[in-house]
Structure formats: structure tokens, C-alpha cells
Amino acid sequence: MRISRLQITNHRRIQDFDIEIRRHAVIVGANDVGKSSILRMLNLVLGTSTAGLYQALTPGDLRNPNEPLVVNVWWNDFTEKNRRPFPSEISIAEDQETEYLLVRMLVEAHPEDEEAITVRRWFPESGHERMPSREQLEEFGWRYLRATRSSSMIEGAHSPVRTLLASADLGSNEESLKILLNEFNEELSQNEAVAELLGRVAMHLSRAMPRSVSEDDFAVRSVADPSSDVLQDVSIFLNRDGEQVSLLEQSDGARQLMSMTLFDLAEGAANVLAIDEPEIHLHPTSQRTVADLLSGEGNQKIIVTHSPYVLQRFEPAEVISVDRHGHCHQIGNDKLSKVEKVRAHWWSPRLLEALTARFVILVEGDADRVIVEAVATKLGIDLDRLGAVVIELDGADKFTNVFPLLGPRGFGPTLLGLVDKAESAKWVDAFGGNPGDVVDKMVFISDSDLEDEYTRALGGSVAAQAFIDGGFCKERAILQSSGVKALEDVSEHEAAKFCRRKGKVEAATCIAEVLDTCTAEKIGSVARLVRKLDELSRQ
Structure with a gap:
């Protein structure tokens, strides 16, 4: 399933718009015109818990506090697996053939508290007003990579490295690895130096804790639990000049390039990948490399960028431009053929x-x-x-x-x-x-x-x-x-x-x-x- 249409009204930063989302969407414009706000609204509708909505939204998000902020997202192209979590939510279009799913978020200023808001998120054509369930949110398959990403993007708890390792099927080797981990932990526990260390730790802690503790109350062992995930404390390293170097020790540009590539690989099962400024820290040639990766077939990409090198790798039909007033523009279907005629000469970084x-x-x-x-x-x-x-x-x-x-x-x-x-x-x-x-x-x-x-x-x-x-x-x-x-x-x-x-x-x-x-x-x-x-x- 993929997003086919997006409508936002009464947002403080963005002028009201109703746009078609084609194969991918590349949102481009000058600084401070509201591009990232579009991704933020999508993330709130499709990837945030109810509690998270109340933490993230404020009355300041409403351009007119007397009117609701409304975000409508339309989905289409469903597989049988996509349909199962939405038994009564998917609608049939007027042509009696096309299926679509409409999800709406409505944010209003609280009538009695000027610093609070009320939020509703539901499927308005379903015949009920229940909020999306956890299963339905997961089926959206929305993944969001913010511009403020840090080193945790490489090796954090929810990083693509961890996702890839968690998905690895060790097959028959898993049992032997568990045995090795158990043997390692057992050898470690019997080591005299470790026992002496734990004795000193227990003695000092006993002076501060309400009850005394002994070395038997502690253990030194691997972070990975042999009974669950043997790869829990494992990471990916680069082999360089006979040494194994952590991904975190690479340059900013190399880390960004690897994080984006691994993110795309790890989230291959996601329906939509949203990335804010994929060009951060990247040389123009690397920006083109990342753009080639993101613009290909597979899941839908929604990208915010300032880079003409990234923009060049996408189709004109996929570009949404935000002007200095916060108005969104895209080439209409009736004008696309005229643009395609001049694309070879003019779809260049200089013009873009x-x-x-x-x-x-x-x-x-x-x-x-x-x-x-x-x-x-x-x-x-x-x-x-x-x-x-x-x-x-x-x-x-x-x-x-x-x-x-x-x-x-x-x-x-x-x-x-x-x-x-x-x-x-x-x-x-x-x-x-x-x-x-x-x-x-x-x-x-x-x-x-x-x-x-x-x-x-x-x-x-x-x-x-x-x-x-x-x-x-x-x-x-x-x-x-x-x-x-x-x-x-x-x-x-x-x-x-x-x-x-x-x-x-x-x-x-x-x-x-x-x-x-x-x-x-x-x-x-x-x-x-x-x-x-x-x-x-x-x-």
C-alpha cells in the first residue's frame, strides 16, 4: 500500500493544500517555508501513538485557533495482507473498482484550556470513530528518519543495524552459539580476578545500601542473553588495514551514507520511508548515490531536500515545491508532457x-x-x-x-x-x-x-x-x-x-x-x- 493523496488545512506554517502523491514525493523549497512540517504532520497521523500526539501538538500548530487543523491521508494499492487489518475501513471509489483508505487527524484548541488541544484520529468513511489500533498503525508501514538524526541512527536500540541483526536467521548455528555464550559466561564467573572484583564491589556497596550485599548478589556476564537474542551485543565493523573499526568511528559523511543505505535495506518491508534532508554531510557525488538508491523501485519514499543533486534523480512528476509563502506546487497532469520534452536539457542541478x-x-x-x-x-x-x-x-x-x-x-x-x-x-x-x-x-x-x-x-x-x-x-x-x-x-x-x-x-x-x-x-x-x-x- 502507498500514499496517493495528502490534504492539510489550517496549519500555522503551511498554506492549505490538497496534492497528489505519485510514485515518490520529493518536497523542496527554501529554508523555513514549512517543508519539514509536512513530514511532521504525516508522522503524527501515521506513526505516533495517541499519547505522543498530545505531547507533540500544541495550539500554536493551528493558524486560526477557532478552526480545526485537519490532515487527511489517502492510501491505495493494497495487497491481501494490507487489507486484513482494515476490514471495514477500506472504501470503494465512485468507479466501483478503485479501493482507497482515508485516515484523518483533527486537532482543535481546547474550549476550556488555552494551552491544550483535543485530538481525534480515525477513519471517517468506516462507519465508526475508533482510533487506529496498534495493528493498523503497524500495517501503515511508515518509517521516518529525521534531519536531527544522531549516532544512535547507526547503533542505537532502534537503528537499522539492530533491525538487520535481529532479522538474521542463524539457523542450526543458533544453538551452538548459545552454548558458546553460556560457556563463556560460566568461565567468566569462575575467574578469580572477577570474583575478587565483585567482592570489592559488594563491600563498598554494603556501606551505602540499606542491607548488606555479597559477591554472590552480582554477576559479570555478556550483555547478550543466551536464552533469547545471541546477537544482542553484536555489531557490524569495517575491516581496515588489519583492524576492525566501528561504524561510529567513520567520518560524518560516511556515517550518513551508511545510515541511509542501511535504513533503506533494514526497512525494506515498510510501505513508506520518509527522510528529512538525506544530503546532510554528504559530498555531491554521494548525494547522487543516495538519490539513485532512494528513487528506485520498491517502497514509496517521501523526502524533504535542499539538494539539486538529490532532486535531479527523481521524476518531475514526483516533485512538490514549497514557495516562500508556504504554498505547495506540483506540475499538473496536463502539463507533464510539456515538461518531459525539455527535461533532458533543463532537469539539471543548476536549474533545479x-x-x-x-x-x-x-x-x-x-x-x-x-x-x-x-x-x-x-x-x-x-x-x-x-x-x-x-x-x-x-x-x-x-x-x-x-x-x-x-x-x-x-x-x-x-x-x-x-x-x-x-x-x-x-x-x-x-x-x-x-x-x-x-x-x-x-x-x-x-x-x-x-x-x-x-x-x-x-x-x-x-x-x-x-x-x-x-x-x-x-x-x-x-x-x-x-x-x-x-x-x-x-x-x-x-x-x-x-x-x-x-x-x-x-x-x-x-x-x-x-x-x-x-x-x-x-x-x-x-x-x-x-x-x-x-x-x-x-x-
Whole structure:
């Protein structure tokens, strides 16, 4: 069985949503937009005891304290084994064929205690209001790996190592191992040094305890109980250079990589594995390795991530993007074919970084990115602090390929664009509506292009000197190109024409070095863009 749909209303961090959960679900977005809250709500509905619900939930989880917080989870694809614990809870859809199971959690502020809540969790289409039984919770097969995982994830009481060892079938060797453990414990108990140690322990404890104790009241033995689990005190070690090294002694990255891999292996019988930030401590290549493991067939994965390398390994249909306002977006079924057409070229870590940002600035090329970043710096607007990423498209015509992914009907981050005047019509039309509602609000148009704007801002001679000082060209080259004998005679038009012909990126890099607050403000389209970005970040 797997989760097919999720609906959450009136949560403090997340805007109301009702989304389809496809094969897997990868939840992505900037920091502090509510991604982990989605996993938390799922864990409360599917993997927490009733007592745990009252410990974890507070009135602060409700956006409107006068309304209930409601979480609905739909399941489908049942096996015969899945059906047995739900004899009256599984429903038949309107098509008279499809089966589904709806479980609901409803949280309300307590009417008489402002610091308390009431919680109901039940199957609303079952004809009864009983809470899920322990057997039913176990049949959900929900397993959750938090972002705050520690070393206990490797070797704790409920770690995947312990789960794997507990599932090991020792066969006929189990009896012989029990005999060996008993013999070991017996030899240990007869050892004179151990007996002397226990005598000293008993003597000292007798001074503090209400009754005296003797060495016969204690035993030194293996933690593993030969009568139950002979592997209780056994662990997995790595063989390195002739030594056996504990998994806990590995690097943070190696531990995380092993813990995720072992978690996936140990929980192979689970229906749904939920993992918050699988990329923690991992190098990008290891992030891709883990993502390949998680994105395969088998049980359903629900993942929260900031990593474009993890995101890239999943299908666009499986991605749920959370924007800066807490709204969830996914590509609609009617748009998936259009996205698939451009996937080979655009489903890359560079573009997917946009889904982890609060704001996305699309520009035509690298030269535009250099100028945008420089102008923002000179105007005191920190793009990184605002959570803004600048994505270069390698040509204005590529915008129509990217817009289905990043536009309002795609993954929906807050999108701004910078484009030359000649190419602007398609960009403005893509957003739809009145051009007056788009220009200088979402699309910012350079007149006639960015090279014209920054040479006008600096003046032709200053721009020419910047090219020379930055090593972009020799003085003679730009004088010959401009048809003049002195730098002060180089016009704005000729300076712009020269850098278009000889190399826009190198020219933009030189210009970025000489900008100050005054000249940055004069590059009108870019200044308006970053000012608008700053304004949006304050809303």
C-alpha cells in the first residue's frame, strides 16, 4: 500500500493544500517555508501513538485557533495482507473498482484550556470513530528518519543495524552459539580476578545500601542473553588495514551514507520511508548515490531536500515545491508532457537550484548574471541573504522552455526576469495578463540591451578605460574599432558595440569592477529589478 493523496488545512506554517502523491514525493523549497512540517504532520497521523500526539501538538500548530487543523491521508494499492487489518475501513471509489483508505487527524484548541488541544484520529468513511489500533498503525508501514538524526541512527536500540541483526536467521548455528555464550559466561564467573572484583564491589556497596550485599548478589556476564537474542551485543565493523573499526568511528559523511543505505535495506518491508534532508554531510557525488538508491523501485519514499543533486534523480512528476509563502506546487497532469520534452536539457542541478530558492532571477546569459550580481552588491542588496539565485539561460529564446518548469503553473517560485528589448515580447506574454502588470514587476527590459545600459551609465570613455584596465583589450584595439584617436572620444554606442563583438562576459566582468552606487543605479533595468526583489523580500 502507498500514499496517493495528502490534504492539510489550517496549519500555522503551511498554506492549505490538497496534492497528489505519485510514485515518490520529493518536497523542496527554501529554508523555513514549512517543508519539514509536512513530514511532521504525516508522522503524527501515521506513526505516533495517541499519547505522543498530545505531547507533540500544541495550539500554536493551528493558524486560526477557532478552526480545526485537519490532515487527511489517502492510501491505495493494497495487497491481501494490507487489507486484513482494515476490514471495514477500506472504501470503494465512485468507479466501483478503485479501493482507497482515508485516515484523518483533527486537532482543535481546547474550549476550556488555552494551552491544550483535543485530538481525534480515525477513519471517517468506516462507519465508526475508533482510533487506529496498534495493528493498523503497524500495517501503515511508515518509517521516518529525521534531519536531527544522531549516532544512535547507526547503533542505537532502534537503528537499522539492530533491525538487520535481529532479522538474521542463524539457523542450526543458533544453538551452538548459545552454548558458546553460556560457556563463556560460566568461565567468566569462575575467574578469580572477577570474583575478587565483585567482592570489592559488594563491600563498598554494603556501606551505602540499606542491607548488606555479597559477591554472590552480582554477576559479570555478556550483555547478550543466551536464552533469547545471541546477537544482542553484536555489531557490524569495517575491516581496515588489519583492524576492525566501528561504524561510529567513520567520518560524518560516511556515517550518513551508511545510515541511509542501511535504513533503506533494514526497512525494506515498510510501505513508506520518509527522510528529512538525506544530503546532510554528504559530498555531491554521494548525494547522487543516495538519490539513485532512494528513487528506485520498491517502497514509496517521501523526502524533504535542499539538494539539486538529490532532486535531479527523481521524476518531475514526483516533485512538490514549497514557495516562500508556504504554498505547495506540483506540475499538473496536463502539463507533464510539456515538461518531459525539455527535461533532458533543463532537469539539471543548476536549474533545479531555483527550486531551493525564495526568488529566481532569469537572465539571458553569463554577462547579464555578472552585472545583476554587481549592481545588487553596489546597492547594498545581498542576493544570498534574500535567498535569490540568478539563473542564466544561454539565450533569451530558452525562456519558453524553462517557464513551464518555473512559472506559476509549474513549481512556482517567485520569478523575475531580465531581458533585452528585442526579445521581451515572449517573456511578457508568458506571464499573461496586461503588460502593465508584468513589466517592471516581473519582467525588466533593458533598453535596448544591457551593454547599451551600462555604457550609458558609465559613459563611453570610462567604459573603454575599464575594458583596458581589466585586460579585456588593448587601447589601440578599441580606438581602431571606434574610429577615434583618443579614449575620451569613444562613444557609448561604440563601446557597447565593441564588447558585443569581442566578448560580453569578459566586458561585463571589467564593468563590474568599476561600478559604484551612482553608476549602478543608472543601469536602469537591473537597478529596478534588484529594488523590486528587495521590496518583495520585505513582504
